[in-house]
Amino acid sequence: MIGLEHFHFLRPPWLLLLPVVGWLWWRVRRQQDPLRGWRGWMDGDLLAAMTVGGQCRQGDPVGQTGQGLGTGGFGLLAAWLTAVVAIAGPTWRPEPSPFADDPVPVMLVLHAGESMNQSDLAPSRMERARLKIADFAAERRGQPLGLVAYAGSAHLVLPPTRDTAVVSAMAAELGPAIMPLAGNDLAAALRLAARALGEAGGSIVVLTDTAPTENESAWRAYRGEYDWPVHLLAVARPDTPEWDGLSSAAAALGASLTRLTPDAADVLSLVRRTAETPVAVTAAGEDTRWEEAGWWLVPLLAVFALLPFRRVLDAETRNDASSGTPSDGPAREET
Numbered sequence: 001m002i003g004l005e006h007f008h009f010l011r012p013p014w015l016l017l018l019p020v021v022g023w024l025w026w027r028v029r030r031q032q033d034p035l036r037g038w039r040g041w042m043d044g045d046l047l048a049a050m051t052v053g054g055q056c057r058q059g060d061p062v063g064q065t066g067q068g069l070g071t072g073g074f075g076l077l078a079a080w081l082t083a084v085v086a087i088a089g090p091t092w093r094p095e096p097s098p099f100a101d102d103p104v105p106v107m108l109v110l111h112a113g114e115s116m117n118q119s120d121l122a123p124s125r126m127e128r129a130r131l132k133i134a135d136f137a138a139e140r141r142g143q144p145l146g147l148v149a150y151a152g153s154a155h156l157v158l159p160p161t162r163d164t165a166v167v168s169a170m171a172a173e174l175g176p177a178i179m180p181l182a183g184n185d186l187a188a189a190l191r192l193a194a195r196a197l198g199e200a201g202g203s204i205v206v207l208t209d210t211a212p213t214e215n216e217s218a219w220r221a222y223r224g225e226y227d228w229p230v231h232l233l234a235v236a237r238p239d240t241p242e243w244d245g246l247s248s249a250a251a252a253l254g255a256s257l258t259r260l261t262p263d264a265a266d267v268l269s270l271v272r273r274t275a276e277t278p279v280a281v282t283a284a285g286e287d288t289r290w291e292e293a294g295w296w297l298v299p300l301l302a303v304f305a306l307l308p309f310r311r312v313l314d315a316e317t318r319n320d321a322s323s324g325t326p327s328d329g330p331a332r333e334e335t
Contacts, residue, residue, distance in 0.1 A: 010089030010290060017084050025077040079304035086294035086301065093291050104202050105144035105160040106274045107193035108133055108167070111208035113151040113184050114176045116235070118209070121260070125235045126175055128260065129207040132233060133171040135267040136205070137164035146196050149174045152183025154192040160202070186211055186249070187218040194226040201228055203274045209235040210242050211249035219252040230255035231270055 009015065110133065116126040137145060144160035145167050157170050176182070186208065193204045211232075230253050236242040238259060250257040256273065258266050 007090065007092040008290075010091055010292065012088060014084055014088040018081065021080045021084055022077070025080060028076070075304050075307040079301055082297050082301045082304060086297040089292055089294050090297075091290040091293045093293075094289060103140070103143035104274060105146065105197055105200065106140065106202055107146040107148060107160065107196055107204045108136065108171070109148045109150065109189045109193050109204060109206040109208075110171060110174055111151070111184065111186070111189075111206070111210070111235075112149045112174050112176055112179050113210075114182060115184075115209050117176055120237065121235065125209050129233075129235050130171050130174070132207060132235075132260070132267055134168040135264055136270065137168040137171075139264075139267060139271045140164055144202070146193070147171060148189050148193045148196070149179070150185060150189035150192075151176065151179040152181030152185055153179075154185060154189035155179075156192055156196055159196050184208075184210060184212050187215065187222055190219075190222050190230065190253075191226070194222075194228055197228055203229045203231065205231045205233060205270055205274065206255075207233045207235055208246070211245045213245055213248075216248065216252040219249060223252070223254055229273075231273055232257045233260065233266060233270065234258065235260055 110129060112126070116124070116129065118125050121128050133147075141164050142162050143164065144162055145158075145164045146160040147157040147167050147170055149155050149157050157174070158167055161167065186206070190204060190206070197204075232246055232250050232253075232255050234243060234246045234257060236246060246257060249255070258269055260266055
């Protein structure tokens with residue numbers, strides 16, 4: 001969580017003006033002292049006794065008592081210092097990313113090996129997997145979706161694209177007949193999908209009927225290299241050696257394992273899981289855009305700016321009271 005430990009200034013060179021502001025305030029305050037010339041020649045108590053309007057201490061502007069914050073008083077100093085700090089750009093949290101609400105990309109990884117031609121799941125495992133991809137693409141219409149096909153080698157079919165219809169159309173053309181190398185290199189397919197996601201992150205959904213046995217070390221190596229979540233959709237019947245192999249692969253990958261269903265329950269479950277995947281956020285550093293917080297000081301600056309006007313009104317009220325002139329209302333005519 002970003003907190004005050006990250007407090008800094010966006011434009012720190014402006015803080016060099018703080019001593020200059022203090023010096024200017026001191027000069028203005030001295031220039032506004034109407035008795036500045038007399039203070040070097042007369043005793044302070046005598047000068048105060050001879051001053052009209054009450055005691056006049058050294059540095060009090062325009063012969064007033066110095067009780068308030070006048071134009072040349074501490075109100076002006078506080079206003080100047082506040083303005084300099086605001087211009088320096090205090091901040092402690094990064095700006096929200098304009099892409100924070102973008103849907104999370106998903107890479108579909110389809111096993112197109114020879115085993116997918118089996119028809120124990122009518123009409124065939126491959127056809128069932130293609131239909132599930134079509135359902136998944138329909139549920140994520142307009143959201144980033146990519147496709148990888150693999151057998152003995154892995155191949156990027158489409159990088160993440162918002163045109164989910166083309167993902168479904170391309171998946172419909174995939175099969176063991178077009179794969180250049182027979183086999184089941186799931187580890188290579190996962191690495192290819194992770195590279196397609198890039199640093200922005202996302203999640204990977206694998207549609208396969210089998211997982212290579214005795215390949216747990218490669219999957220653990222993949223998990224140590226990439227953090228993107230993996231979900232397995234098992235295109236296989238439960239209580240079979242194939243299901244057991246997929247369970248072992250899911251455990252080694254830290255992946256979820258979803259059972260193929262005749263309805264869309266499996267697809268909807270995967271859509272919900274992938275939607276909950278957080279997008280990678282760049283750590284606070286040199287490339288982070290920090291949120292400007294100096295404008296929070298503007299109301300305080302406005303208060304300091306209004307203080308001189310309040311003092312002028314108080315002075316006029318005192319003058320009216322001392323002269324006996326009513327402050328408002330029509331003057332009474334003498335008879």
